[in-house]
Amino acid sequence: MDRESKVEKSESVFGRLSGDSISEILSRTSPLDASRFAIISKGFKSVSGLDTVWEKFVPMEILSRSVVSPPLLYHGGTKKELFFSLCNSPILIDGAKLSFFLDKKSGKKCFTVGARELIISWGDNPDYWIWTSHPDSRFSEVAQLKIVCWLDIRGKIKTDMLSQKTNYKAYLIYKFATAIYGLESMYSVVRLVNHEADSEAEERATLVHPHRGHPMYRHPMPRQPGRLPVRRDDGWMEIEMGDFYNELGDDGEVEARLMEIWRLHGKAGLIVEGIEFRPSTSLNRRNDAIRRTT
Amino acid sequence: MTEADSEIIKSEMLKAYVWLQTSDDSIQQVEQEVAMFCPFICQEIHSGMGSSKNYPISLPSRVNPPMLSLILDYCRFHQVPGRSNKERKSFDEKFVRMDTKRLCELTSAADSLQLKPLVDLTSRALARVIEGKTPEEIREIFHLPDDLTEEEKLEPIKNTMDDPRIRLLNRLYARKRKELKERERLQDAEIEEERSDERSVDDLLSFINGSGEDSKGTRNSKNKKKNRKRKDQHKTAPSNCISTSNGSSSRNADMDNKESYEHNSLSGNSTVHRNLLTNLRYTTKLQGVENDRFSPEDEFDDCDLEDDIDPALKEKIDREVEDFARRLNSDWPERMQEILSLGQERRPLQSTINGNGSLRKLTSLDQRQK
Numbered sequence: 001m002d003r004e005s006k007v008e009k010s011e012s013v014f015g016r017l018s019g020d021s022i023s024e025i026l027s028r029t030s031p032l033d034a035s036r037f038a039i040i041s042k043g044f045k046s047v048s049g050l051d052t053v054w055e056k057f058v059p060m061e062i063l064s065r066s067v068v069s070p071p072l073l074y075h076g077g078t079k080k081e082l083f084f085s086l087c088n089s090p091i092l093i094d095g096a097k098l099s100f101f102l103d104k105k106s107g108k109k110c111f112t113v114g115a116r117e118l119i120i121s122w123g124d125n126p127d128y129w130i131w132t133s134h135p136d137s138r139f140s141e142v143a144q145l146k147i148v149c150w151l152d153i154r155g156k157i158k159t160d161m162l163s164q165k166t167n168y169k170a171y172l173i174y175k176f177a178t179a180i181y182g183l184e185s186m187y188s189v190v191r192l193v194n195h196e197a198d199s200e201a202e203e204r205a206t207l208v209h210p211h212r213g214h215p216m217y218r219h220p221m222p223r224q225p226g227r228l229p230v231r232r233d234d235g236w237m238e239i240e241m242g243d244f245y246n247e248l249g250d251d252g253e254v255e256a257r258l259m260e261i262w263r264l265h266g267k268a269g270l271i272v273e274g275i276e277f278r279p280s281t282s283l284n285r286r287n288d289a290i291r292r293t294t
Numbered sequence: 295m296t297e298a299d300s301e302i303i304k305s306e307m308l309k310a311y312v313w314l315q316t317s318d319d320s321i322q323q324v325e326q327e328v329a330m331f332c333p334f335i336c337q338e339i340h341s342g343m344g345s346s347k348n349y350p351i352s353l354p355s356r357v358n359p360p361m362l363s364l365i366l367d368y369c370r371f372h373q374v375p376g377r378s379n380k381e382r383k384s385f386d387e388k389f390v391r392m393d394t395k396r397l398c399e400l401t402s403a404a405d406s407l408q409l410k411p412l413v414d415l416t417s418r419a420l421a422r423v424i425e426g427k428t429p430e431e432i433r434e435i436f437h438l439p440d441d442l443t444e445e446e447k448l449e450p451i452k453n454t455m456d457d458p459r460i461r462l463l464n465r466l467y468a469r470k471r472k473e474l475k476e477r478e479r480l481q482d483a484e485i486e487e488e489r490s491d492e493r494s495v496d497d498l499l500s501f502i503n504g505s506g507e508d509s510k511g512t513r514n515s516k517n518k519k520k521n522r523k524r525k526d527q528h529k530t531a532p533s534n535c536i537s538t539s540n541g542s543s544s545r546n547a548d549m550d551n552k553e554s555y556e557h558n559s560l561s562g563n564s565t566v567h568r569n570l571l572t573n574l575r576y577t578t579k580l581q582g583v584e585n586d587r588f589s590p591e592d593e594f595d596d597c598d599l600e601d602d603i604d605p606a607l608k609e610k611i612d613r614e615v616e617d618f619a620r621r622l623n624s625d626w627p628e629r630m631q632e633i634l635s636l637g638q639e640r641r642p643l644q645s646t647i648n649g650n651g652s653l654r655k656l657t658s659l660d661q662r663q664k
Contacts, residue, residue: 013398014436021401024413028421040429041438 015043022047027056031083031107054079057107058086062100062161065093083107090138098157099138099274103282108163110278112173113155114139118275121152136175136235137273144177145270151186153258155275156193160249167245167280170256171238173273176214180269183211185226186260190242194252201257208239208258210270236273243280312339313350316359321350324366331369333408354406361403364396368412390419394435397423 017025026034026048034057037048047053058079068091077085083102090101090112099112115131120143122128127146134142145151155170162168170190187205191198207226211217229239241256256275260267310326312335329335329344335351338344344351353362371377371385390397397416404412424432433440 013395015438017398017402018405021405021413021417024405024417025401025420025424028418029425033425033427036429037424037432039442040432042441044438045442 015041019047019050020052023050023052026053030105031057032105049078049080051079054083057083057102059102059109062093062109063091066100067092067094067096092138096140103279106163106166106279106281108166108279108282109161110276110282111157111161112138112274112276113157114141114274115143115272116141117155118143118272119154119156120272121150122148134175134271134273139274143272145268145272147181147266147268149264149266151258151260151267153272153275154255155257156253156255157277158253159192159246159251162246162249162254162277163279164249165247167243168254168277169243169280170241170254171276171278172210172241172256172258173232173236173238173276174210175236175271175273177269177271180211180214180216182260182265182267183214183270185209186258186267188227188239188241188256188258190244190254190256192244192251192253193255202259205257205259206242208241210237210239213237238276241275312344313347314344314362315350315352316357316362317353317355318358320359321347322359322362323347325370328366328370328373331373331409332365333410335407354403356399356402356406358399358403361399364400365403365407365409365412369409372411386415390415394420394423398436 022044026037029037031054034048034053038045040048084104086100086102087104088101090099090110092098093100097114097117099114101110102108103110116139120129123143128148130144130146131141132144133140153172172188186208187202188208189201189205191201209224209226209228212221212224212228213231227240229237232238241258244254246254254277256277311323312326312329313321314324314329314335315321326339330339334354335344338351343349357365368389372382392400397420401413401416401420404416423435427435430440432438
């Protein structure tokens with residue numbers, strides 16, 4: 001008799017938790033876990049979709065910085081719907097200088113720093129870089145490289161805006177103009193501005209090959225030692241610039257830098273949309289790596 | 295009596311106690327400063343309860359004696375002001391090391407006593423238990439019944455990925471995929487079936503190679519024909535679409551005979567193309583259908599729409615899907631350009647690999663495009 005009642009008790013203990021308690025628990029897991037919770041059993045289907053759970057996954061303080069007034073953003077949906085719409089379509093924040101979205105699997109924050117917010121050497125000189133609008137770009141302007149010998153592009157973001165205890169990667173988002181030149185090899189590095197000097201970072205910069213993927217360069221080449229670009233499904237290409245670990249977000253700014261400042265041949269034909277920071281574990285849509293197509 | 299002794303007796307006499315009654319009607323005497331750590335008990339004391347054995351504070355039913363004892367341990371430790379954060383953290387970590395059943399009970403009890411820090415602690419511990427586990431594992435740990443039907447299980451998974459309108463499309467895709475697999479199994483036995491689809495595939499190919507605007511027209515009219523057919527045969531409708539997708543894969547196989555290299559490079563993309571074509575099929579179906587009633591809805595009749603979807607929501611979703619289709623309609627020319635440019639990009643690159651033979655063949659293809 002005792003054993004029976006014990007079994008009964010254990011069968012229902014979790015089930016007897018109030019909706020509030022379960023919300024508290026679920027909101028401390030991840031969006032993926034909370035979604036999965038809906039298929040556990042009948043009782044939990046509704047709890048797993050509650051606003052009290054999903055509002056924890058939506059960073060409201062960032063939404064308040066959106067260029068579209070927040071009430072228009074929500075348009076009466078549930079917080080769960082808001083979460084997924086933030087995963088599927090980025091929003092512009094801070095006067096349209098930055099774009100923000102959430103990584104679906106982990107719910108972590110992702111940002112794209114638009115071209116105008118990047119620090120581009122010689123970027124203000126119309127002989128070298130021109131600023132135009134591009135139909136595929138989320139931002140009002142993209143930077144197009146006419147010709148330059150000193151290529152140096154930096155993108156910064158404050159670590160307190162990023163999710164804590166996360167490994168982030170930085171990506172340059174770019175396209176090619178019809179003709180490109182001199183973009184075969186260059187270097188990139190990501191550093192925490194307060195912890196590392198420029199010169200130190202330059203020493204550990206890694207090799208990247210942005211030119212791969214341009215029709216001119218699609219034929220098979222001997223395996224190249226540096227990083228190769230990947231095609232995104234918003235019509236742009238991205239190339240990984242480096243990674244860093246964001247512990248508590250109190251490390252000041254992090255800077256991703258792309259440069260070719262040692263071999264001063266001419267470079268031309270690069271169209272830069274921005275630099276994106278997202279968790280290294282994010283499954284960013286279906287990208288087909290350039291190397292696989294040759 | 296020594297001075298020390300009298301000091302001790304004095305402090306003992308000054309300590310205030312409260313009386314608490316648990317769900318089993320047993321009454322306990324607890325130091326007031328410890329019990330006051332719980333907001334619930336604090337409120338009760340302020341309203342005059344608990345000062346004597348005859349007027350004990352009735353604790354909520356979820357607080358049984360073992361839980362109360364645990365909670366009091368927690369309060370006794372944390373109400374001491376002098377402790378460092380490190381000490382508190384370390385105590386907490388050891389404190390929550392208990393089996394999940396007790397964790398659940400404790401969460402419940404702490405919640406009813408409004409002891410937020412303890413609720414936070416136990417919730418975090420339970421969250422760690424849940425994190426990363428499959429539904430089966432969670433059911434086992436918490437002894438939960440597996441009482442959802444297959445349909446109910448599938449539906450939320452898709453819903454978490456997309457909008458309701460896209461969810462409906464996804465549902466269709468999934469079913470088509472399933473039927474495609476079945477079709478492929480039959481394909482080996484019946485090769486004739488492919489031949490009969492050759493014509494519609496050529497249409498498809500000319501549509502890919504032709505200009506966006508024209509083919510849109512032909513596709514729409516072709517679609518309308520198919521839709522009329524579809525209305526009569528709901529169940530066989532899917533097979534129309536599948537046959538064209540199968541046809542397209544056979545088309546790729548034809549190209550294989552011409553240029554093995556191009557096929558190899560495209561094979562990676564043939565699935566993409568096939569999916570793209572399948573996608574195009576459904577989006578055009580939507581836009582074509584928008585003029586006739588909303589017939590995809592008919593296809594969903596026999597399927598796994600959730601039982602609790604109320605008519606108002608359903609209408610809302612229908613309207614949204616129509617909007618979606620209308621939007622797709624307007625984006626169509628741009629999308630066509632995109633797809634065409636994707637296809638055109640790939641062709642020139644092959645010219646450098648193969649010899650003259652393939653080059654000639656490529657230009658003939660290119661000419662057809664012009």
